[in-house]
Amino acid sequence: xxxxxxxxxxxxxxxxxxxxxxxxxxxxxxxxxxxxxxxxxxxxxxxxxxxxxxxxxxxxxxxxxxxxxxxxxxxxxxxxxxxxxxxxxxxxxxxxxxxxxxxxxxxxxxxxxxxxxxxxxx
Amino acid sequence: xxxxxxxxxxxxxxxxxxxxxxxxxxxxxxxxxxxxxxxxxxxxxxxxxxxxxxxxxxxxxxxxxxxxxxxxxxxxxxxxxxxxxxxxxxxxxxxxxxxxxxxxxxxx
Numbered sequence: 058x059x060x061x062x063x064x065x066x067x068x069x070x071x072x073x074x075x076x077x078x079x080x081x082x083x084x085x086x087x088x089x090x091x092x093x094x095x096x097x098x099x100x101x102x103x104x105x106x107x108x109x110x111x112x113x114x115x116x117x118x119x120x121x122x123x124x125x126x127x128x129x130x131x132x133x134x135x136x137x138x139x140x141x142x143x144x145x146x147x148x149x150x151x152x153x154x155x156x157x158x159x160x161x162x163x164x165x166x167x168x169x170x171x172x173x174x175x176x177x178x179x
Numbered sequence: 180x181x182x183x184x185x186x187x188x189x190x191x192x193x194x195x196x197x198x199x200x201x202x203x204x205x206x207x208x209x210x211x212x213x214x215x216x217x218x219x220x221x222x223x224x225x226x227x228x229x230x231x232x233x234x235x236x237x238x239x240x241x242x243x244x245x246x247x248x249x250x251x252x253x254x255x256x257x258x259x260x261x262x263x264x265x266x267x268x269x270x271x272x273x274x275x276x277x278x279x280x281x282x283x284x285x286x287x
Binding site: 092094101102103104107116118119152154158164165166167168170171172173 | 180212214216218223224225226229235236267269271274275276277278279280281
């Protein structure tokens, strides 16, 4: 059973960057795509991008291209989201979600989710 | 990108009643690649349905997904207390992945 453990809450100034981590355990980390989805206060879910560690391939939503970098550290089973040029509307809970039912694929549904990381830009 | 529109925005029902939630896509969703999630306040989303109609592991059979092309439905046959939550559809047939705006199922 895969578990996703996310890093703690962050507060950042506008124009700065933030890096959020998502550490996997209990599964074959390399084989499953991991996506990042965020949720602004009182709003719905927004896909940001994802990574397939086994191939190092990534996918980014157009809205975030140029500001978003998703990486994976295969030695620790950890995926990172780094968002730069932060604005107040980047204030949100950031979730990682794993595609453990669909090995070796990007852009699928997510069956295991982290508990979320709150990022406040103020 | 495929835009998903969910309706209604809010559904007010009593326990034991049937809930019907709709999700319309702006273009045909490839391969019925549509999922439904449940989210409760302060919690991460939980996968209910994938492939438009397949229940995820541990999901009760009162949750029924149906539809294809551009029209999809999530039916909760008899609402239980723990089902009052927000529900999102998500398509994964085309890039980028997109989510609907959500339907809140609240206690009447």
